[in-house]
Amino acid sequence: xxxxxxxxxxxxxxxxxxxxxxxxDRIRHDPAEFRTVSRTANPMNxxxxxxxxHLDQRREYPTVQFSNPLDMHGKPSRFPIVTNLFGTRERxxxxxxxxxxxxxxxxxxxxxxxxxxxIRPVTVKNAPAQKNVLTGKKADLWMFxxxxxxxxxLGAVLTMGMIAKPPGEDFYNITFVKAFPESASRxxxxxxxxxxxxILREWEQRKERCRVAYVLGHHPAxxxxxxxxxxxxxxxxxxxxxxxxxxxxxxxxxxxxxEFLVPADAxxxxxxxxxxxxxxxxxxxxxxxxxxxxxxLGPVMEVKAITxxxxxxxxxxxxxxxxxxxxxxxxxxxxxxxxxxxRLGNVVAVHxxxxxxxxxxxxxxxxxxxxxxxxxxxxxxxxxxPNLLAVVVVDxxxxxxxxxxxxxxxxxxxxxxxxxxxxxxxxxxSDPRALGSTRVIIDATRPGHIAFPTRLRIPQSALERVxxxxxxxxxxxxxx
Numbered sequence: 357x358x359x360x361x362x363x364x365x366x367x368x369x370x371x372x373x374x375x376x377x378x379x380x381d382r383i384r385h386d387p388a389e390f391r392t393v394s395r396t397a398n399p400m401n402x403x404x405x406x407x408x409x410h411l412d413q414r415r416e417y418p419t420v421q422f423s424n425p426l427d428m429h430g431k432p433s434r435f436p437i438v439t440n441l442f443g444t445r446e447r448x449x450x451x452x453x454x455x456x457x458x459x460x461x462x463x464x465x466x467x468x469x470x471x472x473x474x475i476r477p478v479t480v481k482n483a484p485a486q487k488n489v490l491t492g493k494k495a496d497l498w499m500f501x502x503x504x505x506x507x508x509x510l511g512a513v514l515t516m517g518m519i520a521k522p523p524g525e526d527f528y529n530i531t532f533v534k535a536f537p538e539s540a541s542r543x544x545x546x547x548x549x550x551x552x553x554x555i556l557r558e559w560e561q562r563k564e565r566c567r568v569a570y571v572l573g574h575h576p577a578x579x580x581x582x583x584x585x586x587x588x589x590x591x592x593x594x595x596x597x598x599x600x601x602x603x604x605x606x607x608x609x610x611x612x613x614x615e616f617l618v619p620a621d622a623x624x625x626x627x628x629x630x631x632x633x634x635x636x637x638x639x640x641x642x643x644x645x646x647x648x649x650x651x652x653l654g655p656v657m658e659v660k661a662i663t664x665x666x667x668x669x670x671x672x673x674x675x676x677x678x679x680x681x682x683x684x685x686x687x688x689x690x691x692x693x694x695x696x697x698x699r700l701g702n703v704v705a706v707h708x709x710x711x712x713x714x715x716x717x718x719x720x721x722x723x724x725x726x727x728x729x730x731x732x733x734x735x736x737x738x739x740x741x742p743n744l745l746a747v748v749v750v751d752x753x754x755x756x757x758x759x760x761x762x763x764x765x766x767x768x769x770x771x772x773x774x775x776x777x778x779x780x781x782x783x784x785x786s787d788p789r790a791l792g793s794t795r796v797i798i799d800a801t802r803p804g805h806i807a808f809p810t811r812l813r814i815p816q817s818a819l820e821r822v823x824x825x826x827x828x829x830x831x832x833x834x835x836x
Contacts, residue, residue: 374575375622376573378575380438388418389418390421392421394427395424396426397422399422399425400428400502404503405503415677424436425437425670427498427501431478435668439503442683451575452577453582461757462688464685464686466690470595470671471598472598474591474595475594478604478633479608480608490661497540497626500572500624501670509640510536510637513536517582518531518547519570520778523557529555530596531836533546533552536639541658542636543659545655545659546652556655558772564632565631567616567629568626571623571625573668574622577600580687581596583683583684606620607619623669623670625664626657626659627661629658631656634780637652673801685715689707690706696720696733702729702735707719711759715743717747718749719735720734723751724751734798735797745796747795748766749800753813774799775800776797778797779797780793
């Protein structure tokens, strides 16, 4: 067994391959971005999510490291927990090499532009992620400080990403998958993406085990590279390289060698096999919709080996909160924007608001020229992103990132009998409300077919001419 909590190597950081540790080194100095908890935390008793919940209520979203958590056996864990990494748009922007000023409406589009900048992965012989190799009974899932997030959850859950490839193919798919450790060597899985579901189905149809690598920690750009709607057949290691702006370094797995490559710079890698035809109970789990996913049967992963770097960190996603929402909403905003820009050319901005858990509603602003454009825009968005339940389209003078302005447009520019459309019998998504397959389109653009009041505004020239710092007198107590 490796020694508990080895010091993380610091030499060579400047030119070291990107990892979770190299990213955290950039933000450790800023208490608004990074906080630590030194006291013993029991993640199975909601200590982790209670701390994050308090911060969320204060509208503070730092990355938090719990340095002394307990593992699932109730013993001190060697792995500090790092969570809430994706809690702000600014950190997501910086993670892929953009500036904080680019974290606004353009971030989703800039993120999606990286999809076409693929960088082929490279294979290495020596990997930090394999400094410590555990097999047999030592490959124990319960040695991890797995987090139980909410009071009705089935139990502790791993919330990061799983890697697999289809039979007879040589490309890798990476997607977020929840894993519920039911014993030291087995975990039930919940899989929600089309490509990963297809891969598991193809292996099961062959009655063969599906090899997988479950990765517990990597540079945030690596994860942001996995969240885009890439076509079947794309090697997502190459996509992640585009987001990292350097090749993803791969190493032969401990269990299958060169037949299955795993990330060399990950924190922790669980090598496992999914057993064909076998199912176990998974969920309930508090998910993105702020509701519990119902209990169901899910596939079973059997652990073959666990590897980790010295001083490895255990990464977790704070489900159903800002981090979880941003992880999905930013790439989807960019996907919708790019699709509408290419198909229609009139889109200005796209936002998926927190009020709909950043998944189920899209606010879209357009440069409207004629009636009917708003509905056509919304239909295109619904067809492109199947899990959307509602689309609101506004004029380009409405800031879709300001929900007050969007609601103003709905209240003052919408004739419900004309501007609200129900689209029935669309493909049913994973709708947490279980309300069926109807979608809602709201055309909240200014009506052009009738005489209609103009929205008031201060002249832009006046706003540009008046510098507030030059006009306001100094407040009492201000330094002279």
